[in-house]
Amino acid sequence: MAQSVVDLGQRRYERGRQIVDKLDRDADDKVIAALSDIAPDFSRYIFEFAFGDIYSRPGLDLRSREIAAIASLAALGNASAQLRVQIEAAMNIGLDRDEIIGLIIQTAVYSGFPAAMNELLVAKEVFSARSRPLE
Structure with missing residues (x-):
């Protein structure tokens, strides 16, 4: 059975948060708080794309x-x-x-x-x- 887009997004988000936790345990909360009143979705994009997709790629x-x-x-x-x-x-x-x-x-x-x-x-x-x- 194919995974839903929501499930895939959640996996990317969780993978991204795990990477951020390795770099700076407080950073994820700081990013979410800093953007919560202007663009709360943007923090999710950061975790999903930058860390869930790019930082978690193999090779480096x-x-x-x-x-x-x-x-x-x-x-x-x-x-x-x-x-x-x-x-x-x-x-x-x-x-x-x-x-x-x-x-x-x-x-x-x-x-x-x-x-x-x-x-x-x-x-x-x-x-x-x-x-x-x-x-």
Whole structure:
């Protein structure tokens, strides 16, 4: 018997949430809350497509995917909020400060120094926030 579109969507959503939980347990709730009053369906699209379809594809591990995400976002030079999330996720799965700094500096070759400088400042904010003791 063929599965319904709703069942397939739910499986994609659940698969996506499992991936997000590996990267940052709080991220899924933050995304849902941030979009709930303007576009609640958009968070579902993020979980289904970005994480349920793309991040769960075979061939790359989460570390490689986070490296690609950081490099892509840093090269854009205008996605600081998303870069912050990906740097947090990358650190949660084992990338260290030097690797992240190296990734962002590498993007300067292709995206230019202003974009890389801006994104290094984003990384600095994330590193600083992570080194503060919890209150």
